[in-house]
Amino acid sequence: MSSPTHQLSRKEREFYQREQLILDTAQEMLHQQGFAQLTMERVADAVEYSKGTIYNHFSSKEDLVCSLCCRCVSSLIELFKRAYDYNGTTRERFSAIGIAYSLYHQINPLDAQNIQVVKTNAVRDKLSDEKREEMSALEKEITELCMRIVTEAIEAGDIPHDDRHSPDSIVFGFWSMHYGAMLLAQSDIPLEKLGFSPVVNMLWYNSQKFMDAFDWMPLSESQDMDAEFEKLCSELFSDEICKMNLKG
Amino acid sequence: MSSPTHQLSRKEREFYQREQLILDTAQEMLHQQGFAQLTMERVADAVEYSKGTIYNHFSSKEDLVCSLCCRCVSSLIELFKRAYDYNGTTRERFSAIGIAYSLYHQINPLDAQNIQVVKTNAVRDKLSDEKREEMSALEKEITELCMRIVTEAIEAGDIPHDDRHSPDSIVFGFWSMHYGAMLLAQSDIPLEKLGFSPVVNMLWYNSQKFMDAFDWMPLSESQDMDAEFEKLCSELFSDEICKMNLKG
DNA sequence: GACATTTTTTGACGCTCCGTCATATTATTC
DNA sequence: GAATAATATGACGGAGCGTCAAAAAATGTC
Numbered sequence: 001m002s003s004p005t006h007q008l009s010r011k012e013r014e015f016y017q018r019e020q021l022i023l024d025t026a027q028e029m030l031h032q033q034g035f036a037q038l039t040m041e042r043v044a045d046a047v048e049y050s051k052g053t054i055y056n057h058f059s060s061k062e063d064l065v066c067s068l069c070c071r072c073v074s075s076l077i078e079l080f081k082r083a084y085d086y087n088g089t090t091r092e093r094f095s096a097i098g099i100a101y102s103l104y105h106q107i108n109p110l111d112a113q114n115i116q117v118v119k120t121n122a123v124r125d126k127l128s129d130e131k132r133e134e135m136s137a138l139e140k141e142i143t144e145l146c147m148r149i150v151t152e153a154i155e156a157g158d159i160p161h162d163d164r165h166s167p168d169s170i171v172f173g174f175w176s177m178h179y180g181a182m183l184l185a186q187s188d189i190p191l192e193k194l195g196f197s198p199v200v201n202m203l204w205y206n207s208q209k210f211m212d213a214f215d216w217m218p219l220s221e222s223q224d225m226d227a228e229f230e231k232l233c234s235e236l237f238s239d240e241i242c243k244m245n246l247k248g
Numbered sequence: 249m250s251s252p253t254h255q256l257s258r259k260e261r262e263f264y265q266r267e268q269l270i271l272d273t274a275q276e277m278l279h280q281q282g283f284a285q286l287t288m289e290r291v292a293d294a295v296e297y298s299k300g301t302i303y304n305h306f307s308s309k310e311d312l313v314c315s316l317c318c319r320c321v322s323s324l325i326e327l328f329k330r331a332y333d334y335n336g337t338t339r340e341r342f343s344a345i346g347i348a349y350s351l352y353h354q355i356n357p358l359d360a361q362n363i364q365v366v367k368t369n370a371v372r373d374k375l376s377d378e379k380r381e382e383m384s385a386l387e388k389e390i391t392e393l394c395m396r397i398v399t400e401a402i403e404a405g406d407i408p409h410d411d412r413h414s415p416d417s418i419v420f421g422f423w424s425m426h427y428g429a430m431l432l433a434q435s436d437i438p439l440e441k442l443g444f445s446p447v448v449n450m451l452w453y454n455s456q457k458f459m460d461a462f463d464w465m466p467l468s469e470s471q472d473m474d475a476e477f478e479k480l481c482s483e484l485f486s487d488e489i490c491k492m493n494l495k496g
Numbered sequence: 497g498a499c500a501t502t503t504t505t506t507g508a509c510g511c512t513c514c515g516t517c518a519t520a521t522t523a524t525t526c
Numbered sequence: 527g528a529a530t531a532a533t534a535t536g537a538c539g540g541a542g543c544g545t546c547a548a549a550a551a552a553t554g555t556c
Contacts, residue, residue: 120361173451179424210457
């Protein structure tokens, strides 16, 4: 569906490009004016096509928003892949996944919320089967990427074998921790006022502790956690760090 | 606002009772038919008042849904208080908080989603200041309850002192882990099919590991984690366990 | 109990937005 | 250049939110 312009007819190319135009415009509107202001009419006006044409591309508003999410998750996967391919210990690679996650949501704070909106039953019910499958496929891909690192770590002996340490439990814990933290961070709960320190720091620290708990070598005690964070950031995500600093 | 019928005039009592009726009805509709089917008209029909009357109680649909959430969080706080008052180690009390959380969402799987819906900016923007404050007050209460246990644990020496182990970081980690896990659990991601074991088990296990990472005594290695889980369940939440088993 | 005044309830109405579909417009074929 | 196919359009029906003038009920006064 969202494959690049291979060898398509002019028609197909035009269709694909228009779809991207609609998505870009919708994303822009979503970021600028928020979900409530995103209406099909407005999108149609902005791209200078009629509503009917938009509906040739997306079967419903939910379908459009879900497509936006799919693009988000795809970008996230790109970052994850970079972490996966990093030439370091399994623990560093997994840590880098966590950083990628934080970073992504720092740069695109609204996306996490949209992803969560799409998971809402009210929205989910109105999606076409294809879109729902597109989304699951991406979720599957991203899960497997994480799972593979943990499996490698166990095989390499970086995580000592223990029947109770199944890879999926570790991935789930790490994932839920990050997922929860990001949602808490961009909800309107004033975490700082409740006494919490900056979220990304805490998340990094807690996730390192979490890995320590499984004796994932090398333990955080043997290294400077802050230095490690900065190392991974600069070696893997310097572009994104720039982007973030420009924004904030 | 939602205080019980103290010494109110008949008018005030009637008003309060009608509000509860509306909330009960709306909650029922939400659970039975889902968010999409919850309309102000339908609620009005069901309680046999007109729409205008509903709007005398709730300034908008969002306001109504947020009020439902506040009731949910209040129930959750009741469970948390039971955990807080438990006559056991600080670690057991904190663990019991986690169990209360799991249990609550096991019994009311849709509530977590509604709470998340309310946190959405699109909804949040339409809330009255009072409702938003009611919600924050509850969030503050629930946070402080958790924070107090951790602080006690540090003071009692159950968690060895370490400048990097601030109570808020520990609470945040524990909270985000649970929050994320519950949202993942009741989203449509088929966790089992992705290879994950049952969520509550993993969550319990991971949260114990998380506490171990801070050397929160007594460490899970020194005890049977499953037995501990069952002990806390039966001593604190046997009613809720029953309720859950009736449902599932 | 009858009348006046205040409070509460009502539902018709205006508005916005979604999604459809007959019609108009444009592109393609012969 | 006419016939046909493909595509775009926007008026329209329907649903739901929130309002508000008018109706109904409650309360107060004599």
